[in-house]
Amino acid sequence: MSVRSRSDQSSVYLAPAKLNLMLRITGRRSDGYHQLQTVFQFLDIHDRLHIKRRDDSQIILHDDASGISPADNLIYRAARLLQLTSGSDQGAEITLEKHLPMGGGLGGGSSDAATTLMALNRLWGLSLNQSELTKLALTLGADVPIFIHGHAAWAEGIGEELTDIDLPEKWYLVLQPPCHVSTAEVFNQPDLTRHSPRIKIRAFLQGDCRNDCLPVVRRRHPEVAEALDWLNQFADARLTGTGACVFAAFADQRLARNLLQRKPASLNGFVARGINRSPLLELLQPELS
Numbered sequence: 001m002s003v004r005s006r007s008d009q010s011s012v013y014l015a016p017a018k019l020n021l022m023l024r025i026t027g028r029r030s031d032g033y034h035q036l037q038t039v040f041q042f043l044d045i046h047d048r049l050h051i052k053r054r055d056d057s058q059i060i061l062h063d064d065a066s067g068i069s070p071a072d073n074l075i076y077r078a079a080r081l082l083q084l085t086s087g088s089d090q091g092a093e094i095t096l097e098k099h100l101p102m103g104g105g106l107g108g109g110s111s112d113a114a115t116t117l118m119a120l121n122r123l124w125g126l127s128l129n130q131s132e133l134t135k136l137a138l139t140l141g142a143d144v145p146i147f148i149h150g151h152a153a154w155a156e157g158i159g160e161e162l163t164d165i166d167l168p169e170k171w172y173l174v175l176q177p178p179c180h181v182s183t184a185e186v187f188n189q190p191d192l193t194r195h196s197p198r199i200k201i202r203a204f205l206q207g208d209c210r211n212d213c214l215p216v217v218r219r220r221h222p223e224v225a226e227a228l229d230w231l232n233q234f235a236d237a238r239l240t241g242t243g244a245c246v247f248a249a250f251a252d253q254r255l256a257r258n259l260l261q262r263k264p265a266s267l268n269g270f271v272a273r274g275i276n277r278s279p280l281l282e283l284l285q286p287e288l289s
Helices: 074-086 108-123 130-140 144-149 183-187 201-205 214-220 222-232 253-260 279-288
Strands: 002-004 011-028 034-054 059-062 091-097 153-156 161-164 171-176 246-250 268-275
Touching: 011 108, 011 144, 011 268, 011 279, 034 108, 059 074, 074 091, 074 108, 074 130, 091 108, 108 130, 108 144, 108 279, 130 144, 144 153, 144 161, 171 222, 171 253, 183 214, 214 222, 222 246, 246 253, 253 268
Parallel strands: 059 091
Antiparallel strands: 002 011, 011 034, 034 091, 034 153, 034 268, 153 161, 171 246, 171 268
């Protein structure tokens, strides 16, 4: 969704988090990309992007949270990509209000990029459809297309072949260990499982929720292993993506919040609801048909 500001005519756009509820690595392409099977579900916790259209061609980004230079920032890159591919002479002033942890496997940077593409598509009056935006999104990263897609999905390929899936919208306790996990380093480890048998959606729905990255991350990051071990005392703890965040599902919000209060002091954490439709998709659906 977006909220219009009366004072400067900027709008606030949400960029939701995601969880990987399962992750299997089924092969490796000749270009080095890994082939996956995974399941994405959104969370009702978001970054916020304050976006104001400019009549000149400047892209101005205010981001005090990430420490990433504008040229390397996915928000800036998304805006410039859309500008260049569409031929638009319009610009934007974007301020990131960061709430999602960085490097945690929650897709914050990818979500910010997707929200930028979708918001500017609307503000600049470009009328690109969902398929066109998804093609642009994939050039920014394998996780960006799911946020354009906007619905919980079973994913294959490198994560871009998406099939809608309706999942129980449970409450999740998400814990962030005090470490950063590099996705590139995990996927470059020689002992990473790379040829898991492919499964059907039915197998996942019946409980096959393995994450092939988990053994590697456990060995390399004791902080993640400790978080998993603590959470496993109370529920089935899982790793999202390559981490570092771990999570467990609960049917009751109260149970999840009570457990959050008992977490070790070394861990950050929050409780959020799993959602099957992105709030941004609800707002921009007419433009994406």
